[in-house]
Amino acid sequence: MKLLHIDSSIQGAGSASRAVSAAVAERLRAEHPALAASYRDLAAEPLPHLTLDVLGDPMANAELQAFLAADVVVIGAGFYNFTIPSQLKVWLDRIMIAGQTFSYGPDGPQGLAGNKRVIVALARGGFYGEGAPAAGFEHGETYLKAVFGFIGITPEFVVAEGLAMGDEAREAAMAGALSAARGLAGGLAVAA
């Protein structure tokens, strides 16, 4: 079984999403010591923007192949300018490939990647939950739900938010998110 762990925060060692995604990966590894894990740091080694030749040659698309081979994918994402880091968008551009992760049939689009568990560790400076004044500016969690949903996956989220709202709020958010990460279901199969 394979775990693909991706980080995309630009904030290095001070990154909240990196700390939470590491806790998620650790949770899975503790449950499955034989899990073959690979790690990709999209901020340290950014991918170039999508070009047409990438779309034409899925076998040469290393990010797509690594995604297809993974049973579980853990993604660390900061929340920048109301959405995901552009480094992560570029990675998504490489896995959203017609004929590989989705197809269009007589009944419309069909997701082809539904056999994977995807867990996103998302870190936001402000508050964007239901009822929050800024809820309508949340284009990170909502976007990832839509994109992964399109390819047949219902992603799970571990959210740390309010991180820029003072030390107390940050500590509470991190404690809550790390505890949620440690309490995640340990199975690799997609929940029914």
Ligand SMILES: Cc1cc2nc3c(=O)[nH]c(=O)nc-3n(C[C@H](O)[C@H](O)[C@H](O)COP(=O)(O)O)c2cc1C
């Ligand atoms: C370039 C940049 C843009 C940001 N934009 C937002 C934003 O639009 N809304 C928000 O709530 N927080 C914003 N923040 C705060 C981040 O969401 C917060 O620092 C969070 O911890 C990011 O995750 P990370 O620590 O893993 O990088 C921004 C931070 C940076 C560095």
